[in-house]
Every structure is written in structure tokens, then in C-alpha cells.
Amino acid sequence: MEKPTYQRVLLKISGEALAGAPGRGIDFAFARQVCQVVQDCVRHGVQVGLVVGGGNFWRGVKDGGGRMERARADQMGMLATVINSLALQDVLEQLGQPARVLTSIPMGPVGEIHSQPAADRYLREGKVVLFAGGTGNPYFSTDTAAVLRAAEIQADMILLAKNIDGVYSADPKKDPGAVKYDAISYDQVLADHLQVMDLTATSLALENHIPVMIFALADPQNILRAVMGERIGTIVEEETKS
Incomplete structure (x- = not known):
């Protein structure tokens, strides 16, 4: 069996990517x-942590903005990520893949309280670990939660599965001249906003x-391609490599 390039990854999936035809639900x-x-990745020896957003049920700022207090709206978003994590745990276990929320x-009883030692132990045991509830604090996105958990578990790579196939110089939906980058430095990302x-x-x-690594989730096989x-x-x- 071909060996993966990355041994431990943090996969971040947007809630919207899981939505059904109406744009809501699962x-x-x-x-x-x-x-x-994801199960195929584990079978290749990859340890997978997973963070899923909650936008298919509730987006704090977008859905609650101007109508309710920001912290409470964000807390509702955290609960939406728990719903999605429980759903994915159930699907994984139906496939025979052990998973922990x-x-x-x-x-x-919904899920075990997060701790770095528990996450590390479950990953080493071949379980998929779903990190639910964001950072546990309002005003922080699930992207930030994903990076935080990746740092805690010392992930080799963050896999950011989105509805777009990479990073562009501008919004490709608005600018037909937008250029897609194969690689880009953090400094350029920050400088160019x-x-x-x-x-x-x-x-x-x-x-x-x-x-x-940012890639499109439209083809889920991209996850396996990335870890390989x-x-x-x-x-x-x-620093980008020439």
C-alpha cells in the first residue's frame, strides 16, 4: 500500500458543504x-482530526447580526457544529470507523470534554476525532478552532475543504481575470488580504x-489525494517553494 505523505492531519469542512438541496440540514x-x-485515509495509516462548521444550520454573525446579541448568536453557531459532528460520527460508525466527539x-453524554491528551490517545488508536463546539468562545470562527486544534495535536497539515478549488488573487465569481495560486506564502495572504x-x-x-492546503470538497476523493x-x-x- 502506498504510504501517505502526512501522518496526522486536521481536516476542516464547512457546514455548508454538508447541506442538502435547500441549503440547510444534512x-x-x-x-x-x-x-x-476519511475512513480510507485512516486505513492508509493517517490520523485524522476533523472540525466541521455549522453554517448549514446557523451562522452567528450572518443569521443573528443586528437581531440578537453577538455572543449568544455565536454560541448558537457552536451548537450547530456539535449537531454536525454527531451526524458525522454516526455515519463513520455505520461504516465501521471508530470516532469520538x-x-x-x-x-x-453528547461528547467528551476536549483535552489534548485524550485527542492524542484516540488518534493513535486509529479513531477519527471530531472537535465540536469551536473554540468554546464567541467571536472566534471555526477556522480559528481548526488551527487551534491542529496546533494542539501537532498536525502535519491542515486540509481546508471548501466550496472553491483554491486561493485566487480576487473573487473568481466577480473577476474573470482572477489568478489561482498553486502555492502562496502566509505573508502574501496577509499583505493582500x-x-x-x-x-x-x-x-x-x-x-x-x-x-x-485549500481545495474543493465537491470531489471528496481530494481529501485522500491531499494526504497522499x-x-x-x-x-x-x-515560504513558497520555487
């Missing part, structure tokens, strides 16, 4: 495809020397 057929590929806030992750997440990844070392999408790193 498309379980697609979720199963994603989980099958660790929550950033105490939630009793490119929308890869929010500023806090980008700075945290840079500070902890964790590269990020195929350079898909865009890689964001400290």
Missing part, C-alpha cells in the same frame, strides 16, 4: 461519501508553522 448521501474517504464546552481564513486563524497557523501528497488546490506555507 445531505447524508454526500456525508457518507466524505466519511468513506470532543466538545469545547461540557455537554455530558486574501480570503483564505480569517485573520486570527491565518496568524495562528503562521505562528505555529502549520501549512494549509498530491498538490491539489493551493498550499499556504511560510
